[in-house]
Each structure stands twice: as C-alpha cells, then as structure tokens.
Amino acid sequence: MLDSSRKNKQIRNGVNTLLASESGSGKTLAFLLPILNRVFYEKDEIPLPREDNSKMFLNAEDLYYDRKYAAKKLSVQEKVAKSQMRGAIIVASSRELLSQIYSLIRRLDVHNSLNVNRVGSSVQLFSPIAEHITKEGEFRNKRELMTEQVDQVSVKNIINNAKWELNDIMLTTPMLLKFLIDDVSKYEQYDINPSVIALDEFDLLFNNPGMEASMLAIMRKFGGSSDKNFSKFNMRRQFILSCSTLPAQIQGKK
Numbered sequence: 001m002l003d004s005s006r007k008n009k010q011i012r013n014g015v016n017t018l019l020a021s022e023s024g025s026g027k028t029l030a031f032l033l034p035i036l037n038r039v040f041y042e043k044d045e046i047p048l049p050r051e052d053n054s055k056m057f058l059n060a061e062d063l064y065y066d067r068k069y070a071a072k073k074l075s076v077q078e079k080v081a082k083s084q085m086r087g088a089i090i091v092a093s094s095r096e097l098l099s100q101i102y103s104l105i106r107r108l109d110v111h112n113s114l115n116v117n118r119v120g121s122s123v124q125l126f127s128p129i130a131e132h133i134t135k136e137g138e139f140r141n142k143r144e145l146m147t148e149q150v151d152q153v154s155v156k157n158i159i160n161n162a163k164w165e166l167n168d169i170m171l172t173t174p175m176l177l178k179f180l181i182d183d184v185s186k187y188e189q190y191d192i193n194p195s196v197i198a199l200d201e202f203d204l205l206f207n208n209p210g211m212e213a214s215m216l217a218i219m220r221k222f223g224g225s226s227d228k229n230f231s232k233f234n235m236r237r238q239f240i241l242s243c244s245t246l247p248a249q250i251q252g253k254k
Contacts, residue, residue, distance in 0.1 A: 014196075019242040028104060031198050031240045035088045036108055038195060039168050042086045043113075080229045083190035085236065089170045091177060091218070092200040093211065098171040101200065105169065119172035119180065164192045174205060174214035181221055193233055197222055198240040 019027045074082065092098045102118055109116075164170075164184070172180070184191050197218075199205055205215050223239065225231040 014236075014238050016239045017241070019240065021244070023244045027242045027244075028101060028200065031242055032101070032104060032108065035090075035169070035196055035198065035240075036105070036114075039088055039114065042195065043168065076229055079188065079190050080232075083193050083233070085193045085195050085233050087164075087168050087170070087194050088196045088198065089172065089177065089192075089194045090198045090200060091172060091174055091205065091215075093173065093204045093208065095173065097200060098173070102171055114168045115166055117167045117170045117172075119170060119176045170194075174211045174218060178214040178217050181218070189227075190230060194222070194237070196238040196240065198242065200242050201244065202241040203243045203245055 017031070019030055021027055090098070090101060092101065098118060102116060105114065105116055106112070170177075181192060205211050220226065221230075222237055223234050225234065
C-alpha cells in the first residue's frame, strides 16, 4: 500500500524516492504534485526569457544558426557556471503512458502556465522539417507513415525543434531522450540539466532489451561521476522511480 503523504513529503524535500504500489493507487499523482510544486517555485526564481515564453519550439534554421554562428565559445568552466539545474524530465516506456501523464499535468496546471514538451508527440512529428536537414520531398506533407519512418521523423524533429531552456517539463521515452542528449552534447554538453528525473514503470525501462542501453546512457549522464564538471549537479539531482511490480532483486529475493 502506498503511503502517499510520507512519500509526497520525501519527494518535496528532494530525496531520491522509490514508489511501488499496484496500478490505480495514485503513484503518478504522488510524484507529479511535488514535481509541479518544485517547477512552479523554480519558474519564480529563474523565469524563462520573456521573448521566448510563447515559443515552445524553435525552427531548425534558428537553432542551426545559433549553434554555428551566434553561440559564444566558452571554456568548460564557463559552460558549467552558465548551466542551471531546473525543470523536470519524466521518462516512460511508451507514448501512450506519456499522453496519460500529460493529460494529468494539464488538469493540475489550471492556468496552463507550464511549457510541457511531449517529445515524439504528433505536434513535433508533423511540424516542419528544415530543407537542409531533410531531403526534398522526404516525409513532406505525409500523414500515414511506416513505423521506422515515424521514428526517423520524430527524432529529426525533437533534435532540431526542442530547446531545453524553453521547457519546464519534458516527457520522453528513453530512446528519444538519448538521441536528444547525444545531439545537444555536440554543441553544449551542460545544456540539459533537470532538477528532477522521474522514471515511470522503471522496471519496464530497465528490463526491456530495446531500452536498456538508452537507460544506462541516461543514468550515466545525469547520475554518474565520470564527468567531474557535471558531477556536482548529479550529486544534487533528484530521481523518482515508480513501478507497479517491484523487481525481485530490489526486494532481496533471488
């Protein structure tokens, strides 16, 4: 049985937390409420750039120009000093589960004041792709695509349209988050720096052969100590693990 009040307080205090309870017991609400509370507090402390507040996605040409020409070349120390730990990333195994989480966030965010980026959603999937990134005519104006084509378009769009500093909460699957991390790291390795990462149904995320490699890369990036410059953030970053079936290894069973 989920002790929601105790767990809620634990999450509010920034403690790494494991939530394990049967489906329908309120696990999603138990980790979403403290996350939203933290994000609203951070928005008051670190407001988004005013000119970009209404712009969830930048087009690929703008990002390409910013990366190649406008971005000031900083030293590693300057990049670390510039990096701000803020916002939240919620990782789940499927777009369907992420859609449910998104709907709940929107019901809780009554004033619609949060920028929530659903990585891989149809909003990004069919948004324009820059000419210099996608071959002429490729996927353009097509609504019915094969699965592998959907993945290709989705990845191209999130890499070229998603800008972390415009996000309060990012909802993503492991593979798409790894693609985004790998791409951003080429230009600004300390840009994506969330205060909290929630792994919903984490037992599925780590036990699925198709997601295992991506999850390991994500954990090394945001929880590891190999990057000494980024490890100071990782030591303070909060992880929330939620599942319906607690793996036997964690329960101490063979």
